[in-house]
Amino acid sequence: MKRKTIRSLLYNTLLMIFCLIILFPVVYSILVSLHEPKTAFLSIIPQRWTLENYARLFSHGQFPRYILNSLINGLGGAVVTTLAATLAAYSLARFQFKGKAAIEAFILGMMLLPGLTNLIPIFKLASDLKLLNTYTLMILVFGAYGVPLSIWIMKGFFESVPKVLEEAAAIDGANPVQTFLQVVLPITIPGLIATLLVNFVYNWNNFITPLILINKTSMKMATVGLFDFQHVLEGNQDELLAAACVVIMIPAIILFLRLRDYFLRGMTEGAVKG
Amino acid sequence: MKNRSGGIYPYLLVLPALLLILAVTLYPSIYSIYLSLTRIRGGVSEFVGLDNFNRILSSPSFYESLQVTLIFTFFYVLLTVTVAYGIALMLNSGLKLTGVYMTIIFLPWILSEITTGVVWRWMFYPKEGIIQNLIAPLFNNVALITRPAGALTIVIAATVWRSISFAMLLLLAGLQTIPHEINEAAEIDGADGLSLFRYITWPLMLPTTVVTAVFILIQGINGVGMILSITEGGPGRATEVLGIMMYRQAMQYFNFGFAAAISVILLIINLILAAFYLRALRRESVLAA
Numbered sequence: 001m002k003r004k005t006i007r008s009l010l011y012n013t014l015l016m017i018f019c020l021i022i023l024f025p026v027v028y029s030i031l032v033s034l035h036e037p038k039t040a041f042l043s044i045i046p047q048r049w050t051l052e053n054y055a056r057l058f059s060h061g062q063f064p065r066y067i068l069n070s071l072i073n074g075l076g077g078a079v080v081t082t083l084a085a086t087l088a089a090y091s092l093a094r095f096q097f098k099g100k101a102a103i104e105a106f107i108l109g110m111m112l113l114p115g116l117t118n119l120i121p122i123f124k125l126a127s128d129l130k131l132l133n134t135y136t137l138m139i140l141v142f143g144a145y146g147v148p149l150s151i152w153i154m155k156g157f158f159e160s161v162p163k164v165l166e167e168a169a170a171i172d173g174a175n176p177v178q179t180f181l182q183v184v185l186p187i188t189i190p191g192l193i194a195t196l197l198v199n200f201v202y203n204w205n206n207f208i209t210p211l212i213l214i215n216k217t218s219m220k221m222a223t224v225g226l227f228d229f230q231h232v233l234e235g236n237q238d239e240l241l242a243a244a245c246v247v248i249m250i251p252a253i254i255l256f257l258r259l260r261d262y263f264l265r266g267m268t269e270g271a272v273k274g
Numbered sequence: 275m276k277n278r279s280g281g282i283y284p285y286l287l288v289l290p291a292l293l294l295i296l297a298v299t300l301y302p303s304i305y306s307i308y309l310s311l312t313r314i315r316g317g318v319s320e321f322v323g324l325d326n327f328n329r330i331l332s333s334p335s336f337y338e339s340l341q342v343t344l345i346f347t348f349f350y351v352l353l354t355v356t357v358a359y360g361i362a363l364m365l366n367s368g369l370k371l372t373g374v375y376m377t378i379i380f381l382p383w384i385l386s387e388i389t390t391g392v393v394w395r396w397m398f399y400p401k402e403g404i405i406q407n408l409i410a411p412l413f414n415n416v417a418l419i420t421r422p423a424g425a426l427t428i429v430i431a432a433t434v435w436r437s438i439s440f441a442m443l444l445l446l447a448g449l450q451t452i453p454h455e456i457n458e459a460a461e462i463d464g465a466d467g468l469s470l471f472r473y474i475t476w477p478l479m480l481p482t483t484v485v486t487a488v489f490i491l492i493q494g495i496n497g498v499g500m501i502l503s504i505t506e507g508g509p510g511r512a513t514e515v516l517g518i519m520m521y522r523q524a525m526q527y528f529n530f531g532f533a534a535a536i537s538v539i540l541l542i543i544n545l546i547l548a549a550f551y552l553r554a555l556r557r558e559s560v561l562a563a
Binding site: 007008011012014015018019021022023025026028029032040041044080083084085087088090091092095097100103106107110112113114115116117118119120121122123124125140141143144145147148151176201204205206207208211212223224226227230234235238241242245248249252253256257260263264267268271 | 285288291295298305309369371376377382386387388390395396399443444485496498499502517521533537538541548
């Protein structure tokens with residue numbers, strides 16, 4: 001028993017130190033953002049705390065526009081993903097049909113194709129189709145990115161709905177669409193909304209895709225805007241840069257804290273099923 | 275209800291998803307092969323056969339990038355999996371604070387690479403960087419980020435910091451499949467922690483460890499966001515992994531055929547790794563069953 005106590009003391013100490021290392025960069029960026037201009041590196045803790053950087057960030061410049069673009073592309077993509085994946089997942093969870101195994105294998109296989117190697121051809125295709133710098137393109141690309149993994153997660157949700165419920169509805173004379181809308185959907189809706197929000201966070205965070213597919217200032221997403229800021233502000237307005245960092249971190253942190261288990265589930269499924 | 279077949283409905287329902295995947299994933303992959311065989315000259319694209327590949331394979335900068343990629347991914351995978359393994363072992367011992375630890379450890383993964391990249395760059399600013407100043411005496415006050423090896427080390431540290439959680443999650447899932455009775459029996463037989471790990475945990479976990487390592491390797495080969503925001507491939511080309519070389523060729527020099535050829539080489543590396551990964555995964559599930 002005593003050996004166990006010593007061990008858990010040791011483990012807790014090591015884990016706490018590790019967590020401090022993990023947390024430090026995030027906490028540090030928040031601290032920098034609360035410094036007065038030009039004082040970021042004089043002390044870790046601000047000598048005088050201020051929210052001025054956040055006010056400046058939203059009162060002039062392109063940043064509010066970037067945030068709006070991130071919201072439009074991020075949510076738009078997540079909605080497309082969720083709609084397409086819901087339909088496909090329901091089909092795969094509930095029906096037996098010819099070619100089903102092949103379709104499942106295809107979807108799983110596509111999970112393994114990296115997004116990175118597609119960016120140059122997508123850029124070229126989009127430029128030929130005059131789709132560069134449009135919401136349509138970003139929503140389509142983000143929409144597709146999330147589909148394979150979301151199908152897998154939602155398939156699990158649909159499989160957990162007892163078939164008896166659907167059979168009862170069918171006996172009561174409901175057609176398949178009514179059964180889906182009135183019986184299956186209400187049970188699975190929390191899961192679907194969570195999937196939508198998880199996809200939103202991944203889209204919101206995405207940096208390399210909009211970096212390549214958007215070069216017009218008014219259409220840039222916040223992550224790419226931050227990359228531009230880094231070049232312009234670094235070394236003289238780091239406090240402002242930090243504020244932009246924190247604003248981009250906040251939605252992801254809040255949604256992660258609310259939906260931790262959905263995020264973790266997505267990560268394991270993505271790796272183990274892929 | 276068993277074997278319910280809905281006629282054409284099941285196909286219609288999967289159609290939108292399949293079309294999206296075809297348009298944004300499969301078709302561009304195939305198109306990149308075509309692009310890699312062309313060159314744009316005076317706004318017109320012309321077929322040049324394997325010319326782009328010849329140019330790549332005879333250019334020293336490709337081999338430099340390849341070398342950077344290999345060094346980067348080697349240390350990235352080694353450190354990520356090792357640290358994650360240690361954390362997973364500790365978290366598997368049923369500590370009360372496990373939930374809190376998990377939440378904190380996952381934070382870097384759910385934040386955008388660019389935001390955390392900006393912070394890592396700050397920490398290593400030549401004069402003001404908080405970590406740079408801390409370690410400066412160890413390195414004769416040289417600014418690490420301005421030296422090739424130093425910059426590569428920083429980039430590796432940052433990407434490891436970001437990915438530990440993912441590897442940890444996979445390893446922890448593996449550890450949880452080892453029945454407690456095995457550990458308890460070994461402890462009753464007098465096995466200490468080290469031999470327990472060496473003779474029981476390590477061999478039982480080996481398939482999961484391989485799966486995790488290959489998975490992290492795939493992440494490493496395709497990861498460019500952190501590097502772009504911390505060093506942009508510099509100083510010089512010291513941290514220019516293949517992904518960044520591709521980005522620079524396309525977006526800075528507008529060599530699309532050349533960039534597409536790098537993209538195809540990366541795609542081939544990915545397909546080989548994916549095959550390894552699926553094999554490792556199958557072996558793991560056979561053993562788990």
